[in-house]
Amino acid sequence: MIKAERVRPLAVSTAKRTVELPKVPTIAESGIPAFDLAGWVVLTAPARTPQPVIDKLRAAMLELYGQAAYQEKLESIGMVAQKLTGNELEAFVKREQVRMVDVAKRANIQPE
Numbered sequence: 001m002i003k004a005e006r007v008r009p010l011a012v013s014t015a016k017r018t019v020e021l022p023k024v025p026t027i028a029e030s031g032i033p034a035f036d037l038a039g040w041v042v043l044t045a046p047a048r049t050p051q052p053v054i055d056k057l058r059a060a061m062l063e064l065y066g067q068a069a070y071q072e073k074l075e076s077i078g079m080v081a082q083k084l085t086g087n088e089l090e091a092f093v094k095r096e097q098v099r100m101v102d103v104a105k106r107a108n109i110q111p112e
Helices: 051-065 068-076 086-106
Strands: none
16 A cells, blocks of 8 residues: 555654665654554464474574574565574563563553
8 A cells, every 4th residue: 555655654663764764754654653563473482382393493593593484574564573582582481471461550641
């Protein structure tokens, strides 16, 4: 719809402008400081998954991240691979959880 000029994007919700919409400002640039909201996807495994299986999955994902075609596909849909694994990923998820709970409390959003 954007490419067909049927809609005009006003802003992107991420902290930085996106590759596919470099002329579209961020919400922060548009007047709401520190606004940063991006979707994310995580590959997880059950808690008791054997370490060799975890290692194999991690290696496969890191190999995938290194492929130019994969990076291009992600960028074409507005995503950026962060390549977080293990403790880094756990810390990221915890930070996001704390941040989103704070947003919900300040907006008086109640779980259903």
